[in-house]
Amino acid sequence: MKRNNFFLKDTASIINGALSTFSDLKNEIDNIIKSRFEKFINTQGIVSREDFEALLDRHEKLNAEFNLLKAKLERKKTKTSK
Numbered sequence: 001m002k003r004n005n006f007f008l009k010d011t012a013s014i015i016n017g018a019l020s021t022f023s024d025l026k027n028e029i030d031n032i033i034k035s036r037f038e039k040f041i042n043t044q045g046i047v048s049r050e051d052f053e054a055l056l057d058r059h060e061k062l063n064a065e066f067n068l069l070k071a072k073l074e075r076k077k078t079k080t081s082k
Contacts, residue, residue: 047055
């Protein structure tokens with residue numbers, strides 16, 4: 001019985017080590033794929049979603065400011081023409 005118990009503990013230890021190794025290998029492969037994908041995206045000139053949304057927000061703010069200044073200019077023009 002003692003011999004059988006030792007065999008099971010040893011086998012479980014080997015399997016546990018193998019699973020840990022494969023888990024680390026999977027994480028490393030995922031990191032490599034992610035890195036290569038990001039490098040490809042950067043070489044293509046594609047912007048991230050966060051950058052796009054920040055630029056869109058800035059564009060909307062500038063457009064609103066432009067429309068406000070345009071309206072003020074129109075009011076000044078109408079005052080001076082009267």
